[in-house]
Amino acid sequence: TFLVRSKGIKNKLGVKSPLHASPRVIATLVVASITLFQLGVELITVYPQIRQAMQLLSVNGTSDIPLIQHSKTLLTVLDAGFYVSFSLSSIFMVFYVLAIFIGYRKDLEKMQRGDYTFLPMKLRKSLNDNLVAASLRYSGAQIVYLIWCYLLLLLIAWMACIAIAYIVVLPLMGNVPFWFFNPVLIFLPLMLMNFGFMKLQIFLSRRFFLQDFSVMMPKGLRTQKALALDNIKVFNILSFFMFFFHVIIGVVGCLNRIMIGLAIGLISLARLDRCMLPMGFEKYDKGYSTYLGMLMLEVHHRNPVASVFCNELLVSNREKGCANVLLAPANNIQGNVEPISQKYRRICRKWAKLYTLINNPSVRRSYVDRKSECSIEHVEIAM
Incomplete structure (x- = not known):
């Protein structure tokens, strides 16, 4: 079970995924984690120093025994x-940073597949200069x-603990x-x-107010009564x-809505x-528009399909004799010596191309057809 969960976490974080996260986003989250750790x-x-000062003030400020006890x-x-x-709050922020990274990867995967439906239409049609300016603000924001x-x-959790102590715990303890x-x-x-009345209304609706014939539920696993009134x-x-x-009951519902809205707003504050x-x-x-600007810029500049296309x-320019010396094969470099960094980048690009061809049959077929038309000298891919 532990291995399955660890694999699920690794899949969400994209440890073995070919989709590489932006170094900028990773650096931003690392710096944010270090900053939060220092703040904690x-x-x-x-706090112990402030607490000691408050204790001295409470003891020396009065001689009333009940007040000292309070x-x-x-x-x-x-x-x-x-x-x-x-x-x-510290444990929550650890998982919070991971959730931000997972959400970023999911949005990036959607946009690289061409799925822009989750983006608001107004922000999707923003001007390019606004997107670039918003992207510049992402890390700091x-x-x-x-x-x-x-x-x-x-602060809110601290106030909630104090309220629970004085409203529930201390009165019961006397x-x-x-x-x-x-x-x-x-x-x-x-x-x-x-x-209780909500459950009663649901029971009455199911028992007396819906017509008695079944339809499939949206998930298709179970049936339910059709949305057709009877009586x-x-x-x-x-x-x-x-x-x-x-x-009268709406007062409770209104307070409940306000509290839930405040809680969700507080929890979602840093989820850009x-x-x-x-x-x-x-x-x-502004935080959401900043995130979308960064995401749009990442999609346009780090799209794997665009990278393979470029x-x-x-490679086609090299075959036509228009490439520069960096695209030349290793045996054409002076002294048959290739820098290690250049060799490493060339191998990584070949591997990325191979992975793309394996996972895209249509691209692979066109690539094989073009490759079969080339001569033996043009088969070698120099990167």
Whole structure:
């Protein structure tokens, strides 16, 4: 099982894939990882000093015993919340950087296959100078977005830990007054009621309001009832009487939507490959437009098909006697000595061409046909 999972992770990261990631993207993520590590070390070093100063201030600032006890409780909660939030946010950022790289590779593969459907139409039709300018901003923007995401995630997680401690844990332990527990007593019944009525509506819809004949589900694995109403009068009556109740329950749904939106926005802050704005407003997300500019530039300059095509043009020029000395065979170089770097690049280009020909039958057939027409002297490919 471990080997299978490790192979799956390697496939996602593209360890053995012929599609090479951009050195610029790799360098950006490496620098971002080093920066995040240094920032984490600074935070874990500075916090004990701040905590010690707060402890001295709380002890020397007052002589009231209950207040001192509350100060000690607060410091304990701050310590626990900081270390928990620091650990969670640091682990999250490690997987976050890997997710950014995997998302970049997936988008690059789609675009190199000619699939541009996931790109917004307005950004797809951007001017070339705007794309180049946006590409220049990618590295710095990605690092800064990761730093801000790390700090905000740490801060929000810290505040959430403090809130959970004072609203749930400490009232149940008796360290703070029980009225701190009132928000739970207010919102928990509303949430349970909302959940229960949603399940009840789903049951009524499945049992009484859908006609009883089956159709295939979109995935084609199971069947479900057709989207055709039965008992329409009862459905209209129920929707009328449930209208006022849904207005009240809608408060919980609205708060739930706000909280989920904030959480997803915070988590997706540094994912420049994901637009944080709704459809039609993608151009106002500067981070997303920066990522697309970099991606478009990478596709146009590092496309393997274009690279092989240019290589074929160079080889054809050599056969016509128009190539420069770098494309000449090794035995034509003075002293029959070829630099190691040039020899290595020539072997790599030959291997890349061979891989492309193997995985593209149509290109391979045309290449073999052209090769059969050439003489023995023109068969050798010099790179």
